[in-house]
Amino acid sequence: MKNQKHTDREVDKTLASLDGIERATTDDFFYSRVTARLEKRNKAQESSGIGVAVAAAAVFIMLVLNLISISQYPPATDSTATTRTEVVDQLASDYQSFDNNYYQTFEEE
């Protein structure tokens, strides 16, 4: 019982420990630090804006160069193939370096 009363008193005292608390203050240079941080942020935003502009310009230049090359150099017309099968056959004969009949010829020998 005595112990409980003691604990109750401690609890009440602790709850009242913030009574009369004074306001914590910052120093006189706080405003300077805020403005310095603002400037730093603005500079960072500016430089990132420049980066975006450079990237956009690079993409634009690439597009223009592509368009110029498409318009300046028309597609090759020396192909005689007219149907899809002919085109595939022509491509196969143009690029094939391996002889399909190699093993067959080998076995025959």
Next chain:
Amino acid sequence: MQASKPSHKNPKISSIEDSEYIERLNRRDESAFKQLVNEHKNQVYNTCLGFLRNPHDAEDVAQEVFIQVFDSIGDFREDAALSTWIYRIAVTKSLELIRYRKRKKRSGFFKAIGSVFSEPDEQEDVSGYMHPGVKLENKERAATLFNEIDKLPERQRVAFTLQKVEGLSYQEVADVMEISVPAVESLIHRGKESLKKQLYNYYQQNELD
């Protein structure tokens, strides 16, 4: 950082808080912004310190508060007091940092992996930090109380901290939290009841130990 005795209460800024002043802030007038920062810096710093209990974090968040004020003064509705709006930003930013720290704590595994590759975390242990405005004879008890306040539900903690640490009236707390005065009274009452129980357990346990 020190503590100051005078005008612990919320500074009334009605003298400067008029449309013209807000208009100057909207125009990014440097002298108006300087006036605003100097009028409210201690209010913001003390509020942040009440939640974060770390002078570096409080300073950092207080700076962020003023940067947000600078950026979004155009969103300020003049139906609320400017100081109330600033308090709201300070509370929100402080709670954001606390939530961020809690999330970081939870992801301890990833943090441990990350720490291998990065600089050591600058986060300080706040359990030993004492608010500079607490009277010398109350420091130990106040440290215990602050630790228990941290365990309260968020809204109770906000109401209790604004009222006890920043010294706002129930009406001012209600304005900041955008709730009614009876709701604030209820939050603070429940907060005190919870604190009593927590402290009772704390002292019982300490005596047993």
